[in-house]
Amino acid sequence: MANEEDDPIIQEIDVFLARSLLEKLYLFQYPIRPASMTYDDVTHLSAKIKPKQQKVELEMAIDTLNPNYCRSKGEQIALNVDGTCTDETSTYSSKLMDKQTFCSSQAASNVSRYAAAVYKKGELHLTPLHGILQLRPSFTYLDKADAKHREREAANEGGDSSQDEAEDDVKQITVRFSRPETEQARQRRVQSYEFLQKRQAEEHWVHLHYYGLKDSRSEHERQYLFSQGHGLAENTELIKSPSEYLMMLMPPSVEEENDKPMAPSNVLSMAQLRTLPLADQIKILMKNVKVMPFANLMSLLGSGTDATAVLRCVQQVALLVQGNWVVKSDVLYPKDTSSPHSGVPAEVLCRGRDFVMWKFTQDRWVVRKEVAAVTKLCPEDVKDFLEHMSVARINKGWEFMLPYDEDFVKKHPDIVQRQQMLWMGIQAKLEKVYNLLKEHLTPKKQEAQSAHPLLVSGEQRVNMAKAKVKQNYGQLEKELQKQKAEMKSNDTSAKTDVPNVCIKEESVSVEEPMDTSAHNEGLNNGLLNGLHPAQGSTDPLNGHLPGGCIDRVAQELKAFVSSTFKKQFVLTLSELKRLFNLHLASLPPGHTLFSGISDKMLQDMVLDTGCKQILVPFPPQTAASPDELKVYALWEAGDTYDQHRQVLLEIFSKNYRVRRNVIQNQLSQECGEDLNKQEVDRVLK
Numbered sequence: 001m002a003n004e005e006d007d008p009i010i011q012e013i014d015v016f017l018a019r020s021l022l023e024k025l026y027l028f029q030y031p032i033r034p035a036s037m038t039y040d041d042v043t044h045l046s047a048k049i050k051p052k053q054q055k056v057e058l059e060m061a062i063d064t065l066n067p068n069y070c071r072s073k074g075e076q077i078a079l080n081v082d083g084t085c086t087d088e089t090s091t092y093s094s095k096l097m098d099k100q101t102f103c104s105s106q107a108a109s110n111v112s113r114y115a116a117a118v119y120k121k122g123e124l125h126l127t128p129l130h131g132i133l134q135l136r137p138s139f140t141y142l143d144k145a146d147a148k149h150r151e152r153e154a155a156n157e158g159g160d161s162s163q164d165e166a167e168d169d170v171k172q173i174t175v176r177f178s179r180p181e182t183e184q185a186r187q188r189r190v191q192s193y194e195f196l197q198k199r200q201a202e203e204h205w206v207h208l209h210y211y212g213l214k215d216s217r218s219e220h221e222r223q224y225l226f227s228q229g230h231g232l233a234e235n236t237e238l239i240k241s242p243s244e245y246l247m248m249l250m251p252p253s254v255e256e257e258n259d260k261p262m263a264p265s266n267v268l269s270m271a272q273l274r275t276l277p278l279a280d281q282i283k284i285l286m287k288n289v290k291v292m293p294f295a296n297l298m299s300l301l302g303s304g305t306d307a308t309a310v311l312r313c314v315q316q317v318a319l320l321v322q323g324n325w326v327v328k329s330d331v332l333y334p335k336d337t338s339s340p341h342s343g344v345p346a347e348v349l350c351r352g353r354d355f356v357m358w359k360f361t362q363d364r365w366v367v368r369k370e371v372a373a374v375t376k377l378c379p380e381d382v383k384d385f386l387e388h389m390s391v392a393r394i395n396k397g398w399e400f401m402l403p404y405d406e407d408f409v410k411k412h413p414d415i416v417q418r419q420q421m422l423w424m425g426i427q428a429k430l431e432k433v434y435n436l437l438k439e440h441l442t443p444k445k446q447e448a449q450s451a452h453p454l455l456v457s458g459e460q461r462v463n464m465a466k467a468k469v470k471q472n473y474g475q476l477e478k479e480l481q482k483q484k485a486e487m488k489s490n491d492t493s494a495k496t497d498v499p500n501v502c503i504k505e506e507s508v509s510v511e512e513p514m515d516t517s518a519h520n521e522g523l524n525n526g527l528l529n530g531l532h533p534a535q536g537s538t539d540p541l542n543g544h545l546p547g548g549c550i551d552r553v554a555q556e557l558k559a560f561v562s563s564t565f566k567k568q569f570v571l572t573l574s575e576l577k578r579l580f581n582l583h584l585a586s587l588p589p590g591h592t593l594f595s596g597i598s599d600k601m602l603q604d605m606v607l608d609t610g611c612k613q614i615l616v617p618f619p620p621q622t623a624a625s626p627d628e629l630k631v632y633a634l635w636e637a638g639d640t641y642d643q644h645r646q647v648l649l650e651i652f653s654k655n656y657r658v659r660r661n662v663i664q665n666q667l668s669q670e671c672g673e674d675l676n677k678q679e680v681d682r683v684l685k
Contacts, residue, residue: 013119016227018127025116025127028056029107029134045099047208053200054131056104057138058210064098071096080145083152091141101140104133113250118225125226184343274302279313286318286327290388291401293324294408311415320419321360323405326389329353341380352377355430356385361423364404365397366390374434414589421585428578435623552592557601560593561609565634569645570614573603574627606632614649616656643671644683660684 045059064074074097082090092098108114115126181189189195211218240248273281278301285300286292298310318325329350337346352375359366372382390398409416430436560583565571571579580602584593607613614631618624633649636642647670651658660680667683668674675683 011122013122013124015124015126018125018225018227020224020228021127021221023130025129026054026056027114027116027129027132028104029132030102031136047210048205049208050200050203050205052203054104054106054133056133056135057205058102058104058135059099060102061099062097064096074098077141077145081141081148082144083148091144101138102135103138104135107132107134116225120226127225184338184345188338188343270300278305278309279316282310282313283317283331286314286325287331290327290332291321291324293402293405295405297325311412315415315419319357319422320416321357321389322364322400322402323408323416324402326357326360329357332388339378339381341384342378344377344381348377349381351375351430351433352381353385353388354426355434356382357389358423358426358430360389360400364400367397374436417594418585418589421581424581425578425585428574428581431625553597554605556591556593557597557605558609561602561605561611565606565609565611565632566637569637570631570633570649572628573599573630573632574625576602576606576632577627603630603632610634610636612649614653616652617654618656641683644675644679647671648683 045061047056047058049056062074063069064071075095077097078092078095082092082095111129111132114129114132116129118125118127211221273284276284281301282297285297294311294314297314298305298307301310314325317331318327320326330346332353333346333349335346338344339349352371355375356366356371359371366386368379368382368386371385372379375382386392386398389401391401393399560580561576564576564579577599580597584591587593611632612635614633616629616631618629622629633645635646635649637645644667647667648663651663651666663684664675664680667680
């Protein structure tokens, strides 16, 4: 208040907390009564409750002698419900609608902020409410009237038919045996609306006795609304500061926070979206848009947003496809969810959608039948995957919905290269899961279905290649001179006789014909993650790296191989390459290992770090790839099990499948000691 003297305190009231009716006190909200039902003449005939559901049914009498009561209407309703006969099952035994049933529903799920207050002799006594129930008229008697009407119609139709027609015809019945219910089917059944309704109906009613307002029992129970003890020990909850006291009376609504939509819809405006953390904003936008260029994402996040932070966050919820960001599958299909069409678990859906995304990194066009044949998913799920990121074209297939974002690829080559490494890891997983063939891995040439960038003539490609060479020639020459100077300084400082390295320099002529096959393949949409071959790796000097760079690369590669084999003693070449790609994806941009590591360099480094290749005699009919058949093992780890491990590896070099007792006997003979079960298990592990 601007002037507190204008609003003086005229009285202070002590507040007490009554506990006698705690978790027992309900507030009933009655509807507005018609003129024929007043508070004085309403009689509660019966009451019953389902405690777990907090559901109440009250049956109240209607004053049929009230002048506002329409007697003819009441007789008509009773006739429709019960018919002409009167028995114990009749709803209205007086042949007049003389009662009304009210059924309750919860008015609020969180009633912790509400209390019933009683003021007496300058004291305010509060009792917390356990529930607030709204009572509404129940019209189940109309269902009974409809059932009676159908029975009368059926009886009339049956009377008109002849006696022969009344006889039951012999009908053939089919007996079916239900299959054993799976765990997924049981979970879907338990979560269904029908099952929940059945469980609610199974709870038994508890019949109550109603006491009127002036009854002595009601007066006795009403005394429990007052606090039984006025000492400080009984009301320590109310000895609080003013702010804490208000917080107890009006706690923050948890329900409102949970009810906020988690998507930028008509309920959540862009202004509300920007109040969330940056990572949540990007996740919500990508989950709803699904495919978005980086420029559009920056415009939605508002001015002043750091592009570096956005790039860091978007890589957590999306993958790069043709220069555009596509939301990850596990964001759309979280764990422990299933398909709404087929009930397939989220893990299988994520693999299928990853396959579709990977196909779009290879080509702009995807055929729906091919996806369905590989993933073995239902057509509805496959259609959902394709609609997330592509558009259907008649007689052509599904085309990626956004054009190739060349600007982003040029501005952020480090992000593109890191995403390429991630896609290589995903491709390796998909090859194992789906047993992909060469036709699945090789992008198809679809000249008739290609977009505008594919319609380039051979002469135009040659001219583009020449222009690119002229543009980069000056920069390459400067780098060559710089590398020469570095090599000369290294030779001088080392003071060692090193044979002269002759570097052949050839002038580049504009008229000279050149091989443009690599460039042609780059113009084709057989791209991996939108990355052109010229941008995929740094070009070495005449196929060789400078001496200092080679040493740094060898050290980093040796450190990775050593640490990997110390964690996992035996690895195939395929698994080692997958781990190396994941290691590259975690490295910062510009790291020395991005200079290009071939399979031969990786295998040579494995042998240099003390590992040996184990020639396991796999069966000739195996479906494993050549990289999976190359097995490398750490020969000496420096622990007490080196000898046992070497014996075990020699056993597997003779046979790819060996019984456990044979291994234990061989270890005992070669090592000269009897190993117990735990030691053998450790060696095998």
